[in-house]
């Protein structure tokens with residue numbers, strides 16, 4: 001791939017790109033920073049938690065340095081830096097909690113401080129890919145253990161006893177032989193003078209001594225502020241002299257402004273100025289689309305002003321994008337051979353020779369993230385310095401992009417990370433912060449750019465649209481002997497490079513080429529598809545269409561052979577083993593295969609666990625049905641059972657959801673449950689309603705009335721979550737995203753059980769009403 | 771000059787009388803606890819209480835509340851200990867938290883009107899408030915808890 005101009009800075013493409021093994025130390029030297037204990041890759045310890053992750057290969061890798069992350073004040077208050085972005089997963093609580101656990105800090109005397117965007121200092125900050133706990137459990141433990149060791153050494157020196165005789169316990173260091181004690185605060189100054197211990201010699205706590213980790217019921221640090229309106233999101237930043245901006249952007253991706261008439265807008269009370277915003281030709285990664293900004297004394301006036309603008313656009317090459325026609329194109333492509341991305345045995349021959357071939361054609365449209373907080377950013381640019389306040393998932397990437405866009409050194413850009421009112425991948429793209437920076441530079445004043453919901457839906461980075469076609473060949477006994485899966489969808493890579501027609505390796509590795517079934521003849525193919533709008537990561541990404549297709553197909557095979565869905569699923573998964581697909585450099589969420597193999601024992605386990613706890617096979621009332629699905633994504637294993645009820649008018653409701661997750665070693669089960677509960681809602685939303693469609697190049701939906709999401713009165717009555725207890729050496733894996741993919745197919749399989757109707761095209765919409 | 775009482779304090783406005791209350795609260799009065807989610811009365815993020823009723827401040831003009839009493843999340847309880855707020859914390863409701871001020875205000879208004887709502891009534895009354903993170907199960911439980919005593 002030649003489209004990457006600066007691979008080290010391209011987010012989320014880590015396997016797709018060449019990662020240079022640069023020494024972080026040399027970079028530090030180059031920047032004139034000395035000291036700091038910085039690693040290019042996580043260090044193996046001799047502890048039980050020894051495993052390797054892909055953390056070191058992320059841009060800027062991992063920093064394990066207590067002096068960067070921990071400070072202790074003389075009054076004993078311990079401040080721990082949270083360097084990932086909080087968008088609802090609880091990461092701002094869980095990573096500092098890990099540090100507190102290891103350093104024996106009392107959580108009630110811990111304050112969390114949000115890091116600004118600085119990856120040289122803090123290590124990688126891209127909060128996406130369900131990576132935070134996976135990549136930082138061990139480093140945060142090491143940071144906590146280093147801090148604890150430094151406090152212990154300081155106390156031992158003060159008392160003139162060997163360090164081996166003292167021990168940190170709940171915010172103080174104790175010398176039990178003499179009964180002496182010193183609080184962390186009393187030791188703070190001395191501890192800061194201690195040298196940072198070598199990682200190799202650190203002793204991590206025994207899991208049986210954990211006070212917080214794995215225990216659950218730790219409330220998030222922002223709980224009180226959120227419930228009292230004090231929590232500060234991007235939109236809540238107010239600076240003296242700040243202007244409010246709302247932008248009219250081209251309605252068609254790649255479109256350009258021809259002319260505009262600002263007069264009516266300028267007459268709106270409160271509107272101060274109307275100005276052009278620089279745009280970049282599509283595709284241009286996260287650069288702004290351009291358009292016309294209305295600057296006002298408050299957001300309400302800016303919106304009213306924008307509504308009054310007269311605008312003429314040149315729609316450009318995508319002006320004919322039409323979802324109905326495009327769907328036909330994708331489906332036709334799926335019926336012809338495409339680029340083979342995985343081949344085992346001879347699927348062609350086996351399908352020809354099969355006793356029975358079952359064909360499923362599935363369609364999943366574009367989706368919009370619509371985080372509750374629409375994109376918003378504040379920028380204050382003065383001369384060659386820029387300060388940004390924004391809800392961004394990628395503060396380091398934002399800093400780079402702001403610097404590049406303004407043509408100033410990266411060191412002159414400060415990115416303050418606010419709370420994110422939801423992210424779901426949308427806020428990994430910092431176009432809104434770039435818009436604010438451009439406007440602030442031109443106005444010479446701080447500016448807040450507020451996207452409306454309409455902007456969010458119509459000018460976003462959408463989840464792709466895909467046609468998935470699976471052919472399963474069965475022998476006389478009903479055993480599946482051939483599997484051909486063709487997946488056709490515009491790639492996220494199209495947002496970075498014109499002319500992209502194939503899926504990127506990281507997309508191919510999301511439920512297509514990593515398919516875990518034990519089948520002798522497999523062909524996975526990726527026919528061509530071009531993009532006509534901006535495509536971006538959406539929570540769980542390509543796993544949504546792939547899990548939908550694969551797990552629906554399991555239901556279809558069960559249906560055709562008169563088998564129980566769960567038995568069919570287990571039969572297809574096959575024996576407990578490590579699956580090694582015949583794919584060169586199969587993308588594994590950026591993780592090494594050794595630590596994170598495709599383990600069918602774990603896959604089976606979640607199916608069996610959810611079947612047991614979720615009472616698979618239980619009798620349900622008439623009109624109800626049970627469906628099951630399992631999917632491995634973000635190196636976690638998740639199985640879901642949905643009970644659906646469909647009334648005689650075709651209206652569906654969900655009385656009960658059961659989900660089992662194996663995410664390896666975990667931190668805060670309470671937040672895992674909340675993520676899974678939320679994933680069920682998001683899964684139900686996309687299954688029931690999720691569709692962004694285009695006509696004449698324009699998105700046809702505008703707001704929550706025509707792009708609906710599930711509300712409380714239609715949400716599952718109860719969602720039960722079961723977490724597989726990890727072995728002591730199971731590495732942590734993803735939680736934020738993997739709950740989404742299995743939901744829709746489990747629901748669709750349940751609908752079949754309830755009604756005998758097989759839904760193959762999402763959203764369900766009115767399909768059950770006929 | 772429009773006068774309105776917000777969280778017990780008299781405020782005045784002599785700008786555009788059609789300005790939505792939401793933007794007056796957030797941008798002019800600096801009360802940013804009330805959130806913008808849709809601007810079209812579709813999501814409930816901007817819910818405030820006017821006199822005793824939950825209203826969507828995004829489609830309510832400042833003129834419409836002239837002479838009335840507006841309560842926002844900041845004014846619901848001096849220490850943030852309204853039963854709904856306490857219940858919210860006990861049940862660990864929020865994920866990202868962005869919808870929660872609106873949810874809490876809607877729930878507080880519901881309990882003023884119906885101190886002991888059934889689960890169906892809770893689901894009905896809260897159905898105008900979207901939570902994209904999907905905290906609904908906990909919202910329902912927290913409203914129930916608030917109604918039975920925290």
Ligand code: FES
Pocket residue numbers: 805806807808809810811812813814815816817826827828829
């Ligand atoms: S912002 Fe008012 S209801 Fe959505």
Ligand code: FES
Pocket residue numbers: 088372421422864865866867868869870900901902903904905
């Ligand atoms: S908590 Fe995120 S939208 Fe409700």
